[in-house]
Amino acid sequence: MTLSIRPLDRARAADFRHLLARANPEAARCLCTASYVETWKDPSLAAPCRERMLQAGVSDGFLLYDGERAVGWCQAAPRDGLLNLVRGRKLSPDPAIWAISCMVLVAEAKGKGLSREFLHLVLDELRRRGVTRVQVFACRYGPDEDTSTFVELPESLCTRAGMTLEHDHPMRPIYGFKLAP
Secondary structure: OEEEEEEEOHHHHHHHHHHHHHHHHHHHOOOOOOOOOOOOOHHHHHHHHHHHHHHOOOOHHHHHHHHOOEEEEEEEHHHOHHHHHHHHOOOOOOEEEEEEEEEOOHHHOOOOOOOHHHHHHHHHHHOOOOEEEEEEEEEEOOOOOOOOOOOOOEEHHHHOOOEEEOOOOOOOOOOEEEEOO
């Protein structure tokens, strides 16, 4: 297994769409645009939004590759640009903070510890880019909850990565992580 991450761009748009279609029906409808569109409950807004972003050269995350095959997606972008996320949580603007809000893996990549490895690769890349602070918008899953359609990072992944709980919430906690230069 040879893992690498690559930023989402126009050249990788087909990999992104194919990955989401294989990985998660909800993510395939949303195309990770819920933070940008007026209402995430209208899936007709997703494709035009994502296409505008790709055409404008906006990259808001990374694809995980095993060799040349895309097996995962992680949305990681400047937090203040994820408008609905910031507005919905009533967060004060802070251009220094980056957000990680979604992560999906194809079925055959699950159960192998790839989420943890993927998160570390993304954090290493953000550190390399000079990012010093990250917030992860996690999901607190119940013990009997089917998480197969969720795209949020599980809280357990955040705690295992050594992140600090910054904003508690019964279902959607926010974890923070400082990246050393």
